[in-house]
Structures are given as structure tokens and as C-alpha cells.
Amino acid sequence: MPKQPPEVRRHNFNEVALGYTEEQALEEADRCLQCPKPQCVKGCPVEVDIPAFIKLLREGKYEEGIRKIKEKNSLPAICGRVCPQEEQCQKMCVLGKVGDSVSIGRLERFLADWERAKGFTIPERAPPTGKRVAVIGAGPAGLTAAADLAKLGHEVVIFEALHLPGGVLVYGIPEFRLPKSIVQAEVDYIKKLGVELKLGYLIGRTYTIPELLKEEGFDAVFIGTGAGLPQFLGVPGENLGGIYSANEFLIRVNLMKSYAFPEYDTPIRVGRHVAVIGGGNVAMDAARSALRLGAEQVYIVYRRSRDEMPARKEEIENAEEEGVIFKLLTNPTRFIGDEKGWVKQMECIRMELGPPDESGRRRPVPVKDSEFLMDVDTVIIAIGRTPNPIIQRTTEGLAVTKWGTIMADENGKTSLEGVYAGGDIVTGEATVISAMGAGKRAARAIHEYLMSKR
Amino acid sequence: MYEIVKVEELAPKIKLFEVYAPDIAEKSRPGQFIIIITGEKGERVPLTIAGYDVKKGTITFVFNEVGKTTRQLGMMKKGECIWNITGPLGNPSEIRNFGKVLCVAGGVMIAPMLLQVKALREAGNTVVTVMGARIKELLFFKEEMKALSHRFYVATDDGSEGYKGLSFLKDVLASEKFDRCIAMGPVAMLQTVCGLTKPYKIPTIVALMPIMVDGMGMCGVCRVSVGGQMKFGCVDGPEFDGHLVDFEELIKRQRMFLPEERLSALLWELGGCGCGAS
Ligand SMILES: Cc1cc2nc3c(=O)[nH]c(=O)nc-3n(C[C@H](O)[C@H](O)[C@H](O)COP(=O)(O)OP(=O)(O)OC[C@H]3O[C@@H](n4cnc5c(N)ncnc54)[C@H](O)[C@@H]3O)c2cc1C
Ligand SMILES: Cc1cc2nc3c(=O)[nH]c(=O)nc-3n(C[C@H](O)[C@H](O)[C@H](O)COP(=O)(O)OP(=O)(O)OC[C@H]3O[C@@H](n4cnc5c(N)ncnc54)[C@H](O)[C@@H]3O)c2cc1C
Ligand code: SF4
Ligand code: FES
Numbered sequence: 001m002p003k004q005p006p007e008v009r010r011h012n013f014n015e016v017a018l019g020y021t022e023e024q025a026l027e028e029a030d031r032c033l034q035c036p037k038p039q040c041v042k043g044c045p046v047e048v049d050i051p052a053f054i055k056l057l058r059e060g061k062y063e064e065g066i067r068k069i070k071e072k073n074s075l076p077a078i079c080g081r082v083c084p085q086e087e088q089c090q091k092m093c094v095l096g097k098v099g100d101s102v103s104i105g106r107l108e109r110f111l112a113d114w115e116r117a118k119g120f121t122i123p124e125r126a127p128p129t130g131k132r133v134a135v136i137g138a139g140p141a142g143l144t145a146a147a148d149l150a151k152l153g154h155e156v157v158i159f160e161a162l163h164l165p166g167g168v169l170v171y172g173i174p175e176f177r178l179p180k181s182i183v184q185a186e187v188d189y190i191k192k193l194g195v196e197l198k199l200g201y202l203i204g205r206t207y208t209i210p211e212l213l214k215e216e217g218f219d220a221v222f223i224g225t226g227a228g229l230p231q232f233l234g235v236p237g238e239n240l241g242g243i244y245s246a247n248e249f250l251i252r253v254n255l256m257k258s259y260a261f262p263e264y265d266t267p268i269r270v271g272r273h274v275a276v277i278g279g280g281n282v283a284m285d286a287a288r289s290a291l292r293l294g295a296e297q298v299y300i301v302y303r304r305s306r307d308e309m310p311a312r313k314e315e316i317e318n319a320e321e322e323g324v325i326f327k328l329l330t331n332p333t334r335f336i337g338d339e340k341g342w343v344k345q346m347e348c349i350r351m352e353l354g355p356p357d358e359s360g361r362r363r364p365v366p367v368k369d370s371e372f373l374m375d376v377d378t379v380i381i382a383i384g385r386t387p388n389p390i391i392q393r394t395t396e397g398l399a400v401t402k403w404g405t406i407m408a409d410e411n412g413k414t415s416l417e418g419v420y421a422g423g424d425i426v427t428g429e430a431t432v433i434s435a436m437g438a439g440k441r442a443a444r445a446i447h448e449y450l451m452s453k454r
Numbered sequence: 455m456y457e458i459v460k461v462e463e464l465a466p467k468i469k470l471f472e473v474y475a476p477d478i479a480e481k482s483r484p485g486q487f488i489i490i491i492t493g494e495k496g497e498r499v500p501l502t503i504a505g506y507d508v509k510k511g512t513i514t515f516v517f518n519e520v521g522k523t524t525r526q527l528g529m530m531k532k533g534e535c536i537w538n539i540t541g542p543l544g545n546p547s548e549i550r551n552f553g554k555v556l557c558v559a560g561g562v563m564i565a566p567m568l569l570q571v572k573a574l575r576e577a578g579n580t581v582v583t584v585m586g587a588r589i590k591e592l593l594f595f596k597e598e599m600k601a602l603s604h605r606f607y608v609a610t611d612d613g614s615e616g617y618k619g620l621s622f623l624k625d626v627l628a629s630e631k632f633d634r635c636i637a638m639g640p641v642a643m644l645q646t647v648c649g650l651t652k653p654y655k656i657p658t659i660v661a662l663m664p665i666m667v668d669g670m671g672m673c674g675v676c677r678v679s680v681g682g683q684m685k686f687g688c689v690d691g692p693e694f695d696g697h698l699v700d701f702e703e704l705i706k707r708q709r710m711f712l713p714e715e716r717l718s719a720l721l722w723e724l725g726g727c728g729c730g731a732s
Contacts (some may be wrong), residue, residue, distance in 0.1 A: 063502070071605070161670050163491050163498075163538040172671075200540035202670050206481055228672040232684065239677055239703055248673035256497070262721050265497035265523060266667070267714030341706030388671060390689065430519045 001106055006321040010291050013175045013259055016318060017081070019060020025110040029058040032102045035094055040104060042329070043092035045437035048072045050089060050104055057107060063121075066111040070123070073108075074147040074190065075140060075436060077182045078118060078158035078169060080109025082313050116185050122192045131450045134218040136157060136203045136391070140432045141224030141423025143190055144439030145446075149222075150193040152447050159201040164255060167226055169432070171255040172247070174285050176292070177315075180254070198326045204390035209398070213418060220418045220446045224439060225408060227385045229423035233277065237335030238381075241342040242271065246278070246286045246382035253289050271377030272296040275346055277332055278382030279309035284316060286380045287324045295378070298324050303331040303351050303364040316362075329353070329364065333371060335379065346374045387425050395419075403428060412442030420446055455535040459512060464594035465587075467519040468562055469528050470504070476511030478541045484570045485547030485661065485693055488515065488538045489669045490527070496537065497523050498690075499668045502638075503542060504565035513541075516565035521715050522722045544692045547659070551578040553633035556656070557603075558584045558620070558647050560639025562597050566694045567638050569604045580604050582632070584623065586643065590615035600663065623650050632656050641705050648696040660696035662687050662728070664707060680705055 002018040003009070009016050010148050020028065032054045040050045048069055056065035085105035093101035101103045109302060131154045135146045138160035146156045164170050166183040191197060203209065203225075212218045230245035232238055244252075249268070252258040256266035270293040276286045279302035290298045300319070309316060320326070329351040336345040350370035353362035387404045399407040399415035405428055414419035422438030425432055460472035478488065487502045505514030516619075519528040530536070546596035549572055555574055564585050574581050581602070586609040587593045593608065593615065600606045608616030620643070627650060635658040637647040644660040651658045662688040664676040678686035681698035685691065 161540060162668065163540070192636065200538045201477070202540060202543065205542055206477055206540075228670075230672070230674045232674070232677075239679060239707065241706060245674040248667060248675045251667055251673050257495070262718045264495045265718060267711045267718065269711065269714060340709075341703070390671065 010322040016176050020110045029054050039092040042091040045433045046072045054151045062114050076108050077112035080105050080112050081178050088266045120189050129153040131133050131219045133220045134212045134220045137224040138165035139226050141435035141439040144221045144436040145443045146195045146242045147190045148443035157196045159198050159203050161202040163199050171251045174289050204394040209395045223421040224423045225388045225425045227429045228388045228444045231384045235334050240337040243379045246282045249286050249380045249406040270295050273376045274298045274378040275301050275376045276380045277301050282313045283382035284311045284319045286382050299327050301330050308361045346376045411445035456539045457535050461532050465592045472512050472514045472515045473550040475513050479506040479511050479513050480508050482506040482542045483546030484573045485529040486542035486544050491538045493537045499523050516562050518562045522719045549573045549577050554580040556582050556632045556635040560586045560643040563638035620646050645701040656694040659693050661693050
């Protein structure tokens, strides 16, 4: 797939991957074997009928093709861009066993982009059931649950705490990987299904869940509040100026569009030497954003080796092409500030890999007396996020795990009647598509619950 | 969209807004705050709730016109709408019968303090209030505060009205016993108050104003060190035990974006406000 060249794209926030042309899409679609027992579908958390949509695409029936995808997936333009396809559908594709698997994600993206360019058709809704559902959080889990419930004829209101809908899709994943106009378009589609969106409503504060059920007239609630609480290293000097959590950094850049400061009012300061701590997608996004904001050197500082990095391979490669420098087997031990309280140096220790730990990955252990200093003026900590605690703190009787995630069964049912949950708030940090899968299953379960309640 | 139903200029560059926001009004409690955003390109600005009227469906807040956003806000008129408001945020203040409470408020924070004083009075406390400002022109709500307090002091930094500075509190604290102290205002003032109450071991609650972005626990920019632990101002606060707060760190963190904020205000001034008057 064509991409912006690295030396160009490291100076702009425009989308990196440009998408297939019609010719390229048709050519790629032709490679699909239309397997009678397609393995790819098994790798898709929401069970998109992959061979069927590829067949329609190949026949030039784009409208039918996108309809086929949307039977299962309400956010195809998003998934086509950010799903870890190489770990899911494409990993299972038979062609992958002998060579290159079909680029299913790119084909999905092609059809979704085609539809958006032409304008959406709104599917039919079931007749109104008279039931009302409150969805909390407008991330992929909440949006999917809301869309499915609306199609089934329920009245749905989404309560989102931020002033824009999309969850991580708008506040976390940068514009150059997922343009915000696409998220907006897919949210508009969901609104056209009749879903009402209330922005600036922090549930737990503006209303609690018991209030939604008892006073505000909702028959069921779906919680899709994600994992938004940043973790810190807990080493000295972490509160110095210039040290951001990845969430803060990305919220400033993406949601508040600080890259366009001062046209947009929210500032961001990026120095010349930036260290991003962590090795996941979040770290890659932060590092690549820092480059685009004008940093001279951007380091990824990660305590294990490259093979253990949880980020998508494609994104690691993109970062490397753009000039991000990888400092592996390295861990910060303290931050040193200047007289104004701004970070100026970072002390690190070298690590080596010991035997595997509970996660199955080899455990990093510090190498004695290997401390060294790095000159940095900006540090971004991207070592993970835990669930938002506000709802758990304000909902009596809601069972929670020791990690702070909400306990829910396969269908999202929680310990409280009529209260369902799904996405990162249940699983901990996961993926867009798994959050959508959870939203879907919960919508089905909520529908059954509502219809049996009569 | 949230309609502004009342605008009042309390003092130079200090404005009171009453805004129609029934869902927020119903839930607001003393000590909580809101975040407003004036438009698509705007910043998220936290402001303390200074009043709420469930019947009218309104909330009140008072702000200082300091940087671009609050100055822009200050130009808005009755009948205009604020793009988005989130709230109420943060934990409500602990209000119960403590006995005798010393309330110290500085600058704009006099307004939300009035709300606290009212609540503390209703809970049966004896309330001694101190309101302070840089100069006497910046004092407001004097009569209201006086009417609600059992005893009432005024202080200004330059001594133009009432006491000069807060050092008079030394004598007050030496001569009578307080069960609790609450302070709201600029950090320097909070720090001074905490220094004064510490020798007497008076539990002292301070309302902190660290820089915030989301105000719901997601970004961590509002982190403050309290008793050596990292706390988030927006979800763990905004009120904390003042004797445990690391004020030096807070002051440095509040200044983090000063150059950018100055630039933003300057460019805005140069570009004018669009009203033709600048
Ligand atoms: C920087 C970054 C990059 C990522 N890259 C990828 C990727 O490339 N591919 C991939 O598959 N996954 C990626 N992920 C992970 C993926 O984005 C998440 O797994 C997914 O968004 C989870 O969806 P969700 O709906 O559960 O939660 P979220 O997307 O977190 O949405 C939750 C929403 O709920 C709102 N909310 C929270 N609390 C409340 C409340 N009390 N009241 C009202 N609203 C509330 C939040 O504001 C938010 O909008 C990335 C994550 C990050 C942070
Ligand atoms: C919980 C909380 C409650 C608050 N309540 C009120 C209130 O009731 N009334 C009111 O006038 N202000 C209040 N503030 C402060 C207010 O949010 C800031 O003054 C505001 O962000 C300034 O916005 P601006 O764009 O106009 O100025 P900016 O351009 O952002 O800044 C201008 C000046 O204000 C300082 N500043 C910026 N952010 C803050 C901050 N969070 N706290 C203190 N100083 C800051 C800057 O250092 C700079 O000197 C509160 C802040 C918090 C965190
Ligand atoms: S497994 Fe691969 S080749 Fe087979 S149907 Fe799926 S995409 Fe096509
Ligand atoms: S303002 Fe973001 S966590 Fe408090």
C-alpha cells in the first residue's frame, strides 16, 4: 500500500498510509481463494464474513460489499486502519502459510472509504420497543453497543465525559494513523441510527448508574469507559516539568490539537531530546507525534528487547523509518531537573533478559552498576493504563477485580441487574476490535434481557 | 450549548456568570468544579462552582480574566452560549459540624468560599472568615460574607483595606482555638495559611488548582504530591490536607506552560477579538 515517504511524513500530521487505489484493491481481492472453510473468519473477533465481502468487492459490487461488512462491524474505516490484522484474520488466512496472506484490513478500508466518499446509506431500524438504554463512554465498545441496540429498536443515549466522541480513537490514536474526520463520519452514522449523544457527562458525577436506572428512566446500562488511568514509573523526579504521561501528551496533541497551537488554544511543549518510555502502540504513537512536533531526537526506551515489544510490527517499522531511535534493554531509574523544575537528565540502568515471567516473556533484570545518564528535556511515560475508577467508586454492589476492571461474563453481564460492561474496562487494555466485539455481545444480551423483562 | 443567563462584573477583571445547566445544577455541591470549553479550538478551563440553583436550573462561577480563554469568556454576553460544560467534577467538600472553622479566601476564590461558608453555617459551625485580595478594588461580596460569618476579617497585600497581609492571623490563632481551617485561593496564600496553622495542629484543608486537561483522571497532569504520595487533583481532590502538600512542586508545575500561555494571549491581542474595539 502506498505511504507518504518518511522524510515528508515526519513533518506533518497527515495520514501515513494512503490506501489502495481501485486497481490495487481489485488485484489484492483476486488473490483470495474463497476457501470453503475460511480460517480468516475465525480470527475476526466480530466474525465478519470475509470471503463474502471480498467476493463482492472483486465483482465490483462495492455497495453490497460494504453492507456485508457492516452486518457485523459498524466501524469498518476505523478497523481497516488500526486493527492488528496480522495477529487476527490475516494470521489465520491460508495463504499466509505459504506466502503473503490476503491484506484483508486494507480491503476493508478500501470499501469503507468508498462508502464514506459516496455518502452512507442508513439501515432500517426495528420498530421502537419503548425500552431505553444508557451507554456510558463513546469509545469503540460503547459506539458499537449503541449502534446495535438502536438497530434493534431501543432508544439509546450515549453519555460521554469528554467534549468529543470516539474514546481512544479521538484522544489517543494520532491523526496520522487515524484521521479524526473518519471517526466523526462513523459517529455521525451512528447518530443517524437515532442514537442520542450527550457530551460532557461524567457518569459517577453528573449521574450515577443507580440514578440512571431509578430516576432517569433507563431500563439497562452498558459501561464502556475504557482504561484511561495512566500509570507512572514511581521513580524520583517524575513530577518534574516536561514529563508527561502518554495519555496527557496524546490528549493534548490529538483531542486538543496542540500541534496546531496557537491556532488551537491548548499548548504543548516538546523539547529537542525526547525519551518515550515503553514499547507498545501507545509509545510508538507518542514517539512519532513528538517527531512531528519538531523534536530533534526521539528515543524509545524499553526495558526488554525488540522481540518482546507489544507494538504492532507495522508501527515499529513506521517509527524506525521516520527516525525514532530504539534504546532497548534500558530502564529509567530517576529524573534530574534544572533549577526551574524542568527535566534535564534521565538516569537509566541497562537490563538483561532472565528466565520467563508470568507473562511468558523473559523477565528483564537490571545489570548491576550499569547506570548511565541521558540528556533529555521531554519524557513521555507510556507504560500502560488501568481502568477509570470513577464508576467503580460510585456504584454500590458492582463487582470489581483486584486490577480495578469490572467483572462481567462473556456477554457483558455484571453483578448488577440490568448493568452490562465491555471493552477495556473489563479486559484491561486491549484492542479496538475486541472492545467492539464486547459491545456487540453485550448489545445482544441487553436486547434479550429487555425483551424478556416485559 | 449552555446559555449565559446573567453576567456581573464584581471587580476589575473579575466576572460572575450564571449559566443554564440544569443537569449540573442538580448535582453540584460546595467544593466541586466544572470544565468549560468555549469552542472547537478552545482549551478546557476548570472553574470552581460558586453557586447553584436547582429550581432555576443554573450554576454560577466567578473567574479572573488572566489568559486568552478567560478573557475571551469575559467578552461573552448574556444570552450567548458556552460550547460545552462538564461537571460537577472533583469531590465535594466535607461539610459537617466541626465546631469552629476558620475560612480563608483570596481573590476570585472568595465566591466559592461564600458557598462553603453558607453550607458550614447550615451545618451548625461557628465560622470565622478572612477574605483577602491584592488591593481593595479586587474585594467583592463583602456584605454577603459578613452577613454569613460569625466574625469577619479583611486583608489586602498592600494594606489598602483591612489588615496588611495575613500575618495578623498569628494573633488570632494564638488567642483562640479552631477545629478546622479551609483555605481557597492562590498557592502562595495557601502556603502561608498552612504555615500559620501548622504549629497549632489545626486540620487545614486547601483547594488546589493544578493545571488540568481532562479533569476526570485520564491525563495525570494535575498530579500533586501529598504526604509523599502521587495524587490526582481532579479525582482525588481538589481539596487536600494542606499540611501534607508539596507546595514547591505545585508552584513549579503550575508554571509549566507559562511561555506558551503568554504567546497565546499575545497573538490573540495582536489579532484583536473580532469585536472591533481592540
Ligand atoms: C495511543 C493508543 C494507541 C492504540 N492503538 C491501537 C491500535 O492501533 N489498534 C488497536 O486495536 N487498539 C489500539 N489501542 C487500544 C484501543 O484503542 C482500546 O483497546 C480501545 O479503544 C478500547 O475501547 P473502549 O471502548 O473499551 O474504551 P475507550 O476507547 O477508552 O473509550 C472509553 C470512553 O469512555 C469515556 N469515559 C470514561 N469514563 C467515563 C465516565 N465515567 N462517564 C462517561 N464517559 C466516560 C472516555 O472519555 C472514553 O471516551 C490503542 C490505545 C491507545 C491509548
Ligand atoms: C480545580 C480548579 C478550579 C479553578 N477555579 C477557578 C475559579 O473559580 N476562578 C478562576 O478564575 N480560576 C479558577 N481556576 C484557574 C483557571 O482554570 C485558570 O486560571 C485558567 O485555566 C486560565 O485560563 P486562560 O486560558 O485564561 O489562561 P492561561 O493562558 O491558561 O493562563 C494564564 C495564567 O493563568 C495561570 N494558570 C493556568 N492554568 C492555571 C490553573 N489551573 N490554576 C492556576 N493558574 C493557572 C497561568 O500560569 C498563567 O499565568 C481553577 C483551576 C482549577 C484547576
Ligand atoms: S483464509 Fe485467506 S484466502 Fe481463505 S477466504 Fe480467508 S482471506 Fe480468502
Ligand atoms: S486533569 Fe487529567 S488527570 Fe486530572
